[in-house]
Amino acid sequence: MSEELSxxxxxxTSERRxxxxxxxxxxxxxxxxxxxxxxxxxxxxxQWYETFLDAGENGLKSRPKEEIERKDAQIAKLQxxxxxxxxxxxxxxxxxxxxxxxxxxxxxxxxD
Numbered sequence: 001m002s003e004e005l006s007x008x009x010x011x012x013t014s015e016r017r018x019x020x021x022x023x024x025x026x027x028x029x030x031x032x033x034x035x036x037x038x039x040x041x042x043x044x045x046x047q048w049y050e051t052f053l054d055a056g057e058n059g060l061k062s063r064p065k066e067e068i069e070r071k072d073a074q075i076a077k078l079q080x081x082x083x084x085x086x087x088x089x090x091x092x093x094x095x096x097x098x099x100x101x102x103x104x105x106x107x108x109x110x111x112d
Contacts, residue, residue: 009038020045021052 005019020038023029024045031049035042 005038012040017048018052021049024049 005016005023009016020029020034024031024034029037031042031045034040034045
């Protein structure tokens, strides 16, 4: 991250927040020093720090390939379920259609 932090920052973009958090992680500054320097609340900086660490932890929880395989398996399972439901609907439609053609249930449409 090459963004230089000036002391008169008006808007704290994600890049600027990341740059500040990385300075804290590297030991270049502390939360309290940064709060004084940039006129921020220490709790706000601590929240950025925690959010940054949580996102990093989530990124390391599983390898991307495993995540893709898991999602592909879930998609295949859902597609199979959709296919089964479509078949069920088709059967119900056919039964309903047949019942309308033959209200007596004998299998043959009666001639009046």
